Amino acid sequence: MAREGNLEAPTRHPLDWKNPDFYDESSCFQELERIFDICHGCRRCVSLCGAFPTLFDLVDESSTMEVDGVDKKDYWKVVDQCYMCDLCYMTKCPYTPPHEWNLDFPHTMLRAKAIKFKKGEVGIAEQFLASTDVHGQFAGIPVVVQVANAVNKTRAMRSMMESVAGVDKAAWLPSLATRKFRSGTPPAQATVVKDGEKTPGKVAIFSTCYINYNEPGIGHDLLKILDHNEIPYVIVEKEKCCGMPKLELGDLESVHASKEANIPVLARYAKDGFAILAAVPSCALMFKQEIPLMYPDEADVQLVKDAMWDPFEYLMARKRDGLLKTEFSTPLGNVSYQIPCHGRVQNIGKKTEEMLKMIPDTTINTIERCSGHAGTFGVKKAYHQQAMKIGKPVFKAMATMKDGAKPDYISSDCPLGGHHIAQGFEVNGLGTPELQHPLSLVRKAYGIK
Numbered sequence: 001m002a003r004e005g006n007l008e009a010p011t012r013h014p015l016d017w018k019n020p021d022f023y024d025e026s027s028c029f030q031e032l033e034r035i036f037d038i039c040h041g042c043r044r045c046v047s048l049c050g051a052f053p054t055l056f057d058l059v060d061e062s063s064t065m066e067v068d069g070v071d072k073k074d075y076w077k078v079v080d081q082c083y084m085c086d087l088c089y090m091t092k093c094p095y096t097p098p099h100e101w102n103l104d105f106p107h108t109m110l111r112a113k114a115i116k117f118k119k120g121e122v123g124i125a126e127q128f129l130a131s132t133d134v135h136g137q138f139a140g141i142p143v144v145v146q147v148a149n150a151v152n153k154t155r156a157m158r159s160m161m162e163s164v165a166g167v168d169k170a171a172w173l174p175s176l177a178t179r180k181f182r183s184g185t186p187p188a189q190a191t192v193v194k195d196g197e198k199t200p201g202k203v204a205i206f207s208t209c210y211i212n213y214n215e216p217g218i219g220h221d222l223l224k225i226l227d228h229n230e231i232p233y234v235i236v237e238k239e240k241c242c243g244m245p246k247l248e249l250g251d252l253e254s255v256h257a258s259k260e261a262n263i264p265v266l267a268r269y270a271k272d273g274f275a276i277l278a279a280v281p282s283c284a285l286m287f288k289q290e291i292p293l294m295y296p297d298e299a300d301v302q303l304v305k306d307a308m309w310d311p312f313e314y315l316m317a318r319k320r321d322g323l324l325k326t327e328f329s330t331p332l333g334n335v336s337y338q339i340p341c342h343g344r345v346q347n348i349g350k351k352t353e354e355m356l357k358m359i360p361d362t363t364i365n366t367i368e369r370c371s372g373h374a375g376t377f378g379v380k381k382a383y384h385q386q387a388m389k390i391g392k393p394v395f396k397a398m399a400t401m402k403d404g405a406k407p408d409y410i411s412s413d414c415p416l417g418g419h420h421i422a423q424g425f426e427v428n429g430l431g432t433p434e435l436q437h438p439l440s441l442v443r444k445a446y447g448i449k
Contacts, residue, residue, distance in 0.1 A: 010089060010096035012289070014296040015107055017252050023118055028111050032075050035103050037067045038095055045088045049370065050081035050386055051109070052088075079116070082109040083374035084248050085341035107293075113250030122249055125165040129376050130245035136213030140180040149175045168384035172423045174214040174416070181207050181216035182235060185223060190230040195273075196321025199314060203233040204274040206266065206308075208283045209241050215415055221443040222279055222311055228446055229318065229325050236276070237265055242286040248375055252294070259291050259301070267300035270307035277311050279439060281342040281413050282375065284310050288346055310343065311439060312351035312413070319355075329447035331361030333408035336398035337438065338367045338421060340414035341374075352413055352438045359445045365401045369394050371412065373420035388424060395424035399431060407433045411441060 021027050039045065040059050045052045055078045062069030088105050089096055095103040116122060128134065138144050151157045158169035167173070185205075193201040203226060211219040226233050243258035266287070269276055278284040287308040295301040309317075318324040335356060343352070353366050372391030377383050398410055398421065410425065410433045412418040422435040436444070 008098055010093070011098055012107075012293055013097060013102075013104065015110070015290075015293045017111075017114065017294060022111060023115055025115050028108075028115055029072055029075060031108055032078075032112065033067055033072075035105060035108055036070075036075075036078070038101060038103055039105070040067055042094070044094070045092045045105075048087055048092065049083065049085065049374075049390060050383075051078050051105075054078050054081050075112070076116070079109050079112040082106065082113075083377040084110065085370055085374060086345040087341050087370065090345050090347070110247070110250060113248075114252050115250070117250035117252075122251070123166070126249060126376070126380075127251070129165065129167065129379075130249050130251070131241075132209035132213070132245055133241045136176070136209055139176040139213040140178065140183055142178060145176045145178050162381050166381045167379050168381040171379040171384045172419050173379065174210070174419070177212075177214055177216050179216065181212045181219040184216065185220070185235050188223075188231075188233045189227040190232045192230070193232055194230070194323055196318060196323050198317045198321050199323070200273050200275040200307075201231065201323075202274050203231055203314070204266075204269040204276045205233055205235050206239055206242075206276055206278040206283065206287075207235065208278055208280040210280055210415055215437075218279055218415060218437045218439055221437070221439045222277070224443050224448045225311075225315070225439065225446065228448055229315075229323070231318070234269075234274075236269065239265065242278070242283040243291070244282045244286045245375060247286070247290055248377075255291075255294070259295065262287075263291070263298075263300050263304055266304045266307070270300075270303040274307065275309050275314055276304065276307045277309050277314055279311050279413075280415065281310065281340050281346065284308055285342045285346055310346060310348055310351065310413075312355055313346075313348045316351045316354050325446075326358055328359045328445040330445050332356075332359055332441055332445055333361070334363050334365070334401050334405055335409045335411060335441065336365045336367065336401065336407035336433070338369070338371055338394055338398060338410075338412040338417065340412055340417050341370050343413050344368065355442060356438065359442075362445070363401060363403075363405075365398065365407065367394055367397045369397070371414070371417040371420050371424075373414070373417045375416070378416075378420055387420070388427065391420060391424050392428065395421060395428055395430055399425065406431055409434050409436050409441060411436055411438050413438055 058070045058074050086106050095101040161167045162169040195201040240258050240261040243255040246254035287304050292305045356364050371394050372387040378387035
């Protein structure tokens with residue numbers, strides 16, 4: 001007899017993406033129908049994203065009011081609404097493995113997206129939007145950066161981008177950095193490696209596309225924190241995009257190309273005893289979960305998985321080792337902080353919140369809910385307004401501290417999610433607190449200039 005709900009922690013099966021059956025549309029649709037029927041009978045995930053309300057509306061408006069009454073071509077409407085946040089799997093679904101119903105909604109959506117991509121039904125504009133290394137290559141070229149950043153703020157260019165590239169003219173877009181993070185990093189001040197019981201005493205920084213090309217200040221704040229705590233660091237010798245934007249499109253061959261470029265390099269650092277830090281949650285998750293599930297039998301992939309850390313996961317483990325400085329000279333006041341989806345899915349706990357709460361005369365208002373940005377989803381014309389709607393409960397919850405006061409800062413580990421939240425504050429008239437990444441807040445609290 002089937003049990004009602006799962007009494008054990010969810011586990012993940014490897015992604016069988018090299019099996020020809022993975023790309024068989026009729027086989028995929030049989031699995032979609034099976035899991036849609038289970039979801040229809042449960043409906044716990046209705047508030048997470050647009051995929052579940054879309055599915056339930058299709059069912060409720062069908063002739064049978066069951067999944068068998070939904071036209072299968074409308075399944076794509078559900079697939080297109082999924083932006084791979086993974087929260088349904090990790091926080092809501094009672095039927096994930098090891099439950100016998102073996103329901104993995106996100107990876108079934110990924111399979112469908114991969115089929116759609118292989119059929120050539122993903123447009124060039126969407127593919128370009130997910131090619132972060134391509135448009136990031138112009139960062140650091142002074143005249144080009146100045147022109148590109150200025151032009152991208154004009155109404156005419158944004159209207160053209162909306163019509164040609166499908167980028168909503170109202171969506172916030174990042175500027176290109178005048179100097180790439182990887183081009184301007186100072187050598188580490190510390191040279192002595194102090195290993196702890198839980199942590200390696202030296203760090204390799206995986207820069208990430210966003211920090212390298214768009215907001216290098218976040219990366220520099222991380223380096224300053226490491227210097228302050230006498231932790232030697234190096235910048236990873238070379239890197240390519242982690243592959244998450246391509247994964248969200250279903251472009252698994254591009255994910256494979258990224259893996260082939262990154263894993264041999266990162267594995268050398270793992271073998272040499274480095275902790276590898278990535279300051280963007282989606283990038284860390286890619287190496288901790290998605291790539292290992294695509295390549296479960298490759299030893300180097302598993303080595304990198306074990307060596308990859310979220311920055312605050314690492315810093316709080318250093319504290320448990322007695323190797324983190326906990327004297328903070330600058331209070332931060334009221335901070336409204338959002339835990340991003342891909343931070344929660346890493347199953348590391350509230351490490352950023354833990355560290356922020358160590359700062360004297362600082363009050364933290366923590367929100368655990370999706371901001372709605374979801375990578376490229378939130379900037380697309382087709383979904384930007386929906387992304388703002390999904391994020392609205394987060395914006396409102398972050399606008400007021402628990403005692404009714406207003407926040408001095410708003411913050412999220414996801415830089416793009418943070419800017420989406422800031423735009424939500426502006427659009428909804430919720431005030432103008434200063435947006436700062438948690439790493440920047442900790443650097444400030446330490447009194448580091």
